[in-house]
Amino acid sequence: MSSSAYASALELAAGLVILCAVVTLWRRSLSAIVKALAVQGMALGAVALVLGLRQHDDVLITVGCLVIVAKGAAIPTLLGRVLANDRRSRETAPLVNVPASLVGAGALTFLAYGATRPVVALVSTTAGRLIPLGFATLLIGFFSMVVRRKAASQIVGLLLVDNGIALVAFLATAGVPLLVELGASLDVLLVVVVLRVLAVQLWSKFSVLDLDQLRELHD
Amino acid sequence: MLAIVILFIPLVAGAVSAAVTWRRWVGWTCTGALACVLIGGVVLATQVVRRPAITAWDGVLRVDALSAFMVIVIGAIGLLATWQSVRYLDAEITSGHSSRRHATLYVVLVQGFISAMLLAVLAGNVGVMWVAVEATTIITTFLVGHRQTRGALEASWKYIIICSVGIALAFLGTVLVYLAALHAGPGTHATLDWTSLMSVSHHLNPGVMRLAMALLVLGYGTKVGLAPMHSWLPDAHSQAPAPVSALMSGVLLTVAFYALLRFKAVADGALGVAFPRALFVTAGLLSLVIAASLLLSQRDYKRMLAYHSVEHMGLIALGAAAGTPLAIAAVLLHILGHGLAKGVLFLASGEILLVEGTTDIDQIKALLARRPALGGIFAFGLVALLGLPPFSLFVSELNMARAEVQVGLGWVVAISLVCMAVIFGAVMSHGRHMLFGARADAEPVHRTPSIVSVPLVGALVGCAALGVLAWPLDSLLRAAALVVAR
Numbered sequence: 005m006s007s008s009a010y011a012s013a014l015e016l017a018a019g020l021v022i023l024c025a026v027v028t029l030w031r032r033s034l035s036a037i038v039k040a041l042a043v044q045g046m047a048l049g050a051v052a053l054v055l056g057l058r059q060h061d062d063v064l065i066t067v068g069c070l071v072i073v074a075k076g077a078a079i080p081t082l083l084g085r086v087l088a089n090d091r092r093s094r095e096t097a098p099l100v101n102v103p104a105s106l107v108g109a110g111a112l113t114f115l116a117y118g119a120t121r122p123v124v125a126l127v128s129t130t131a132g133r134l135i136p137l138g139f140a141t142l143l144i145g146f147f148s149m150v151v152r153r154k155a156a157s158q159i160v161g162l163l164l165v166d167n168g169i170a171l172v173a174f175l176a177t178a179g180v181p182l183l184v185e186l187g188a189s190l191d192v193l194l195v196v197v198v199l200r201v202l203a204v205q206l207w208s209k210f211s212v213l214d215l216d217q218l219r220e221l222h223d
Numbered sequence: 224m225l226a227i228v229i230l231f232i233p234l235v236a237g238a239v240s241a242a243v244t245w246r247r248w249v250g251w252t253c254t255g256a257l258a259c260v261l262i263g264g265v266v267l268a269t270q271v272v273r274r275p276a277i278t279a280w281d282g283v284l285r286v287d288a289l290s291a292f293m294v295i296v297i298g299a300i301g302l303l304a305t306w307q308s309v310r311y312l313d314a315e316i317t318s319g320h321s322s323r324r325h326a327t328l329y330v331v332l333v334q335g336f337i338s339a340m341l342l343a344v345l346a347g348n349v350g351v352m353w354v355a356v357e358a359t360t361i362i363t364t365f366l367v368g369h370r371q372t373r374g375a376l377e378a379s380w381k382y383i384i385i386c387s388v389g390i391a392l393a394f395l396g397t398v399l400v401y402l403a404a405l406h407a408g409p410g411t412h413a414t415l416d417w418t419s420l421m422s423v424s425h426h427l428n429p430g431v432m433r434l435a436m437a438l439l440v441l442g443y444g445t446k447v448g449l450a451p452m453h454s455w456l457p458d459a460h461s462q463a464p465a466p467v468s469a470l471m472s473g474v475l476l477t478v479a480f481y482a483l484l485r486f487k488a489v490a491d492g493a494l495g496v497a498f499p500r501a502l503f504v505t506a507g508l509l510s511l512v513i514a515a516s517l518l519l520s521q522r523d524y525k526r527m528l529a530y531h532s533v534e535h536m537g538l539i540a541l542g543a544a545a546g547t548p549l550a551i552a553a554v555l556l557h558i559l560g561h562g563l564a565k566g567v568l569f570l571a572s573g574e575i576l577l578v579e580g581t582t583d584i585d586q587i588k589a590l591l592a593r594r595p596a597l598g599g600i601f602a603f604g605l606v607a608l609l610g611l612p613p614f615s616l617f618v619s620e621l622n623m624a625r626a627e628v629q630v631g632l633g634w635v636v637a638i639s640l641v642c643m644a645v646i647f648g649a650v651m652s653h654g655r656h657m658l659f660g661a662r663a664d665a666e667p668v669h670r671t672p673s674i675v676s677v678p679l680v681g682a683l684v685g686c687a688a689l690g691v692l693a694w695p696l697d698s699l700l701r702a703a704a705l706v707v708a709r
Contacts (some may be wrong), residue, residue, distance in 0.1 A: 122430025123399065126406050142395070149388070154468055165391050173398045177405060188394055192355050195387050198364055202380050210373050 011130045013054045015140040018134040021112070021171050025090035025144045025164050039078050045075030048167055050065055052174050055131065067185055071170070074189055079163065079196050086156055086200050100151040111143050116140035123176065131175040138175060142168030155206075159199055165203050166192045225270070226277065226284045226345050229263040229294060230338065232256050233301075233707065237334030245316070245326035250309035253330055257305045257337070261298030267291040272702045278347060281417055285347025289704035292555055293481050300473040300562045301337050304466040306678045307570045311466055314577055318368070329369055329464075336362045336470065339479045340627060345472075350415040352482055353390070356446060359475055360386045367463040367471075373490075378455075378462035385455040389445020393482075396438035403427040403435065405421040409675050417485055424492025432493040438504045439486050446479035448536050450509040460529035463580065465573020468525065472532045473562035480536065480558070484543060484551070488707040490562030496546055496709070497637035503544035504635055518649040523582045524575070527653055528568050534544060534646055535561045541635055543622035550626030551704035556689065556696070557619035562587060563686040564607040564616060569678045570599045574675050584653050589660030596671035598658055600679045605654045607686050609647055616690035 024044035052068030055061070080124045100108065116139035123135055145164025148157065170188070229403040240249045271277060276287035312329065315321040321329075336359060343355035360383065368379035400420065404695035407423040414420075444693035445452035460468045490499045506670055521527040535557070542554040572582075576596055590598035607614035624636045625683040662668070691697065 042512070077561075117461045119434065122428065122434060123402065126402070126428050126431055146388070155380075162384060162387055162391075165388055169391055169398070172395060175401045177398060188354075192356075192387075194361050195383060198361060198383055199380075200384070202364075202368065202376060205368075205371070206376050206380070209371070210376075218637075 010054065010058050014023065014051065014130060014134065017047045017050040017054060018137050018175070021051070021167065022137045022141050022144075022198060025110050025141045025168070026106065028164065029109055030102060032102070034154070034184075035159075037160055038083050041083070041160060041167075042076055042080035044067070044164075044167055045079065046072050047076075048170055049073075049076055049175075051171060056172060064071075070186075071189060074193055075163075075167065075170075079103070079193060082196050083159060083163075086159065086203050094216055099153070105147070105151065108147055109140075112143040112147060113140040116143055127176055133141065135172055138168045138171035140168070140170060141165075144168075150180055155199075155203055159196065162195070163192065168195065188199050224279060225263060225267055226279050226286050227239045229260055229267070230284070230341050230345060231311075232259050232263070233334040233337045234339065234516060237331045237338070240330040240334065243327075245312060245323045247309060247313070249327075249330060250305070250312060254302065254305045254309065254335060255300040256334070257298060260337070260341070261295065261302055264291060264294035264298045267294060268699050272699050276418075282347045282418075284345050285417070286345060287706050288292060288699055289481070289484070289555075289706040290344050290364055292295070292559075292703045293478065294341065296477065296559050296562055296588065297340050297344065297474050299559070299682075300470060300566045303563075303570065303678050303682055304470045304473075304533075305333065305688065307469070307573065307675070308466040310672070310674050311464055311573060316550045316567045321382050325369075327510070327533055328552070329366070332366050333364055333467070333470070334476075336366065339476060343360060343478050344481055347417060349397055349400070349417055349482075349485065350422065352485070353394055356393070356425050356443070356479055360390060362448070362472060363463075363467070363475065365383060366467045368458045369464055369467070370462070372462075375462040377548075378458040379381055382455045382459040383665070385452065385639065387443055389442050389452055391442070392445070393442030396435045396442055396486070399431055399435035399438065400427075400486070403431045403493070413629075417489075417696065420489050421492065423490045427489070427493035429494050432490055432499060435492040436486065436494070436499055437502060438571065440483065440506055443479050443483045443486075444506055446476070447483065447540075448476050448510075448533050449506040449540055450513045450533070450537075453510065453513065454531050456533060457526045457529040460532065460569075461523060461525035465569050468528075468573070469566040469569040472529065473566040476532060476536055477558040478538075480539060480543075484707050486555075487543060487546070489709075491546065500544045500546065503540045507537040507540030507544060508635065508638055509535065511639050514613065515642040515645040515649075518646050521653065522584055522648070524584050524587070524657065525569070525572055526580050527584070527650065528572060531646070531650065532561075532640070534563060535608075536567075538620065538623065538639065540641060541632070542619075544635070545623070545626040545630045545632060546708060547630060548701070548704045548708040549629075550623055551708040552700040553619045553622035553626060555700055555703055556615055557623065559696075560607070560615035560619055560686055560689060563682045564604055564614065567600065567682050568604040568608060569599060570675070571604060574671070578669070584657060587657045589658075589662050591658045592660065592662035592668075593677060594669045594671060596676050597669075600671075600676065600683065602658050603651060603683050604656070604679075607683065609642070609650060613690045615686055618690050626669050 021044050024040045027040040049068045049072030056064030117136045118137050121135045142165050145161045149161030236253045271288050271291050278285045312326045339355050339358040345350050346352040364379050364383045368375045391490045407426040448456040487499050509534050514530045518530045537555045539557050542550050610616045625634050
């Protein structure tokens, strides 16, 4: 792969990851948000693939394929099943409206560029320049967990945080050792499975899927 | 070799209990397994206390004095909790709350939970340590929700969402530490092995390490229950079955803190002590203030105990901030003492809930007169937890404060003393309400079964003995402190 093709492919894939994060803030329908997450998972896998092809690293290529399967297909499918229980699958009352959320996302991206300056200074490669995008995705995920109340929206926020971190891991270190990488990828899959089990129990026993209804425990 | 055996004991016990449905003897087998872990931890400690660390499986496992000490902590509180689990499951099945299959699930998950904690403290690689701490989150989510009530499911939901975010931040911190190690200079081979990180710690990029350490304190701090990410803790600890609360509060929090101690040693090398100290002081003081303000208004004794854990985690964070060998030795003693005392209190509160049917402080009166043994255990547990002599928490709190003053953190000691005084008053008034009062004439004096009283009294005696005699643990504490202190 030539240098310029490599650089544009990497920029495209990493750009797609943060674009999908912004789309999850913009769209209110949860099924559209799940589609955006699926695209984001695939873009993340593509980042690993491009890096792996560039460095002729078979392990990284394998990890990239696994990420595409896990985050691009398996997790969105599971999330879709969680939503199947929920008849009113729209985020009706976010604490912050859409235009304000988008402005927030812009501000968080600036913050990400500021916070990661020492990291970017250390890794002076094409990949290194893109690290702030991973941090921005993470912060947008955090933001969306705080301002949205639906159970499904919170899982979406968690997945954004996780994808942002995975993007940083790929760009900064071309993947931490395989064992840890697999542990991290498997982990988020397990968490989503556990959350699905909990959501089903809450729904079937107590008809709860809106976190506003979860107010039993407080001080 | 012994480390591998210790790691496999609970796994084997879990496999045995999975193969047969719940019977009492299965519960006793699991208790026996934890006794073996405790004995194994003591033997391990004698092997590494004056000698270099032992490694196994190509360095995936690594045992030094600090790991051996944590194995002892896990073994001791695990023994208490599995012992009481027999009582808990018996009561659940008799009352028809759970089936035998549901009880089997509980036993298997508890053994898996303990194995994951053992892996976390025995791992020589900070990546494997992260995977193990993460595994504890997933396993305990089901344990928190074991009673399947609305409150329990709500607590599980909050627990896994908040802790998953926390642990993800800890992963990012670990990745950044790895990044710094990759760029540590020519000729160094970057791995996530703790020893190799320590050997290059002076060459790690300070800017990246600052960001990494902040993320690690926030991330692992979530699992420790340090403010500002503590909000899952009172819910999860009050809704989980009592033996699980004892394990989570007594050991899981401190296993996550152990991870922070390891990273703090690396960061001290890269950044000097000032920056990590500032992080730990901030988190510790914030936790103390929050615990003090929320303890005052508690109406639920299990939540009261949970906020008390936030306070103690704040205290050990301040001790670690001082970072001298004396401070770390006191932190470790505090970890063991807090684990024992909090374990006793959660298990006693489980028994109170079982016999009284409520967790409301206002509805429980005159425990000492009506149930002398149970009330006595609860009273002595509170005395231990409030840091009064002869219990070991008195010694460790005193030494942590001494060490903090020595490094110029006198103002921190002053603030924490104010918070502790508030907490002392709040807990005393809640405790007095539950314990004292006269028994109604018609009501008989209730006996407490020995399955409850024997292990709990044993643990209290142990906690008091640790406060009076330095001998059995002294050299181990000193050796363990020197592993991470400078």
